[in-house]
Amino acid sequence: MLIPSRLCLAFAGAILSFGAMAASGEPFTLVQGKNGAISTYGSGSDNDELDRLKRTSNGPFLWFRDHGKSYVIEDRDLLARADTAWKPVQALGQEMSALGQQMGEHGRQMGKLGREMGEQGRQAGQVSRADAADLKKLSAQLGEAQRKLAAAHQQQRQAKSEAQRDVAENHVEQAQDAVEVLQDEIEAVHERMAHRQDRAHDAALEAKGRQMDQAGKPMDSLGKRMGELGERQGRASKEAERTTRGVIEEALRTGKAKPVRAG
Numbered sequence: 694m695l696i697p698s699r700l701c702l703a704f705a706g707a708i709l710s711f712g713a714m715a716a717s718g719e720p721f722t723l724v725q726g727k728n729g730a731i732s733t734y735g736s737g738s739d740n741d742e743l744d745r746l747k748r749t750s751n752g753p754f755l756w757f758r759d760h761g762k763s764y765v766i767e768d769r770d771l772l773a774r775a776d777t778a779w780k781p782v783q784a785l786g787q788e789m790s791a792l793g794q795q796m797g798e799h800g801r802q803m804g805k806l807g808r809e810m811g812e813q814g815r816q817a818g819q820v821s822r823a824d825a826a827d828l829k830k831l832s833a834q835l836g837e838a839q840r841k842l843a844a845a846h847q848q849q850r851q852a853k854s855e856a857q858r859d860v861a862e863n864h865v866e867q868a869q870d871a872v873e874v875l876q877d878e879i880e881a882v883h884e885r886m887a888h889r890q891d892r893a894h895d896a897a898l899e900a901k902g903r904q905m906d907q908a909g910k911p912m913d914s915l916g917k918r919m920g921e922l923g924e925r926q927g928r929a930s931k932e933a934e935r936t937t938r939g940v941i942e943e944a945l946r947t948g949k950a951k952p953v954r955a956g
Contacts, residue, residue, distance in 0.1 A: 718938065719757065719758040719759060719760075719761075720733070720734055720757065720758055721733075721734050721755060721756065721757035721758070721937060721941060722734070722743055722755070722756045722757070723753075723755050723756075723772070723775050723776065723779065723937065724743070724746070724747060724750070724753055724754055724755075724756065725753045725772075725776055732775075732779050732782075732933075732937075734934055734937070739758075739763065742756070742763060742953060743756055746765060746953070750767070752767065752769075753767075753769075753772050753776070754766060754767045754772070755767075755771070755772055755775055755937070755940065755941070755944075756953070757941050757950075759941070759945065759950075762952060763952070763953035764944075764945070764950040764951060764952055764953060765950070765951050765953050766940070766941070766944045766949055766950050766951075767951070768944065768949045771940045771943065771944055771949060772940075774936060774939075774940050775933075775936065775937045775940045778932065778933040778936035778937060779933045779937075781929040781933070782926060782929045782930050782933050785922055785925055785926040785929060786926065788922055789846070789919060789922050789923065789926065792915055792918060792919050792922070793843050793846045793847075793919070795911070795915055796839070796842065796843070796912060796915050796916070796919075797839055797840075797842075797843050799911055799912055799915070800835060800836065800838075800839030800842075800872070800912075801836070801839070803832075803835060803876070803879070803905060804832045804833075804835050804836045804839075806904050806905045807828055807831065807832035807835070807879055807905070808828075808829070808832050810828060810883060810902070810905070824882055824885055827878075827882050828879065828882050828883075831875055831878050831879045831882065832879070834875055835872065835875040835876070835879065838868060838871045838872045838875055839872060841864075841868045841871070842865070842868035842869060842871075842872055844868075845861065845864040845865040845867075845868045846865060846919065848860075848861040848864060869916055872912065873912075876912075879905070880902075880905070880906075883902045883905065
């Protein structure tokens with residue numbers, strides 16, 4: 694099973710890498726033109742050799758290794774089959790990246806609201822120093838937890854083995870749990886603060902609290918969606934890897950796979 698290992702498609706001439714999740718067999722790299730996406734399977738790719746081929750090739754190619762020997766496929770029909778196989782994985786990777794950005798934005802909004810609540814209480818002179826300190830500390834921790842969650846999702850996308858995937862998924866779960874715990878703790882501080890406010894300031898804090906709740910609600914659905922996309926991406930990646938292996942086998946059988954000469 695393969696998942697995208699890095700995603701930079703927002704820029705012209707982007708590069709998209711796919712790492713092996715539960716792989717057997719030798720590595721391959723599909724290069725879709727000099728400025729196109731790159732799909733890589735396995736950890737045994739020869740970067741120097743690939744760089745040389747990219748400089749000298751006039752179009753897309755599929756590099757692979759078979760029994761320790763390097764080959765390249767430039768047949769356009771075969772390459773089109775491999776390229777089509779990776780399109781769904783690429784699309785899912787883009788969607789997961791967008792969801793990760795949304796989750797990070799919601800986390801920043803909650804941190805901002807927490808700081809505003811603390812400042813509002815301090816200005817009213819009715820928030821205890823302990824509560825203000827707790828809210829400031831928790832808001833900072835929430836921001837850090839959101840960064841760790843985003844990093845965990847990035848680690849998940851870059852995993853190149855089943856073991857790495859398991860570790861990454863564990864990190865995602867731990868980071869998500871940490872975010873939820875901090876959200877609950879911030880809400881508890883808000884409740885304590887609200888009890889200490891007079892009616893005028895109480896209404897203002899409740900408004901901020903509602904904003905906090907609204908900012909936090911999408912996190913659960915986004916996290917669920919991220920998990921669903923990850924499962925779909927895993928299936929799509931496995932199918933893309935299977936298709937590419939079939940392309941390689943056909944190229945070897947028909948002589949369309951050409952040995953790579955030493956540079």
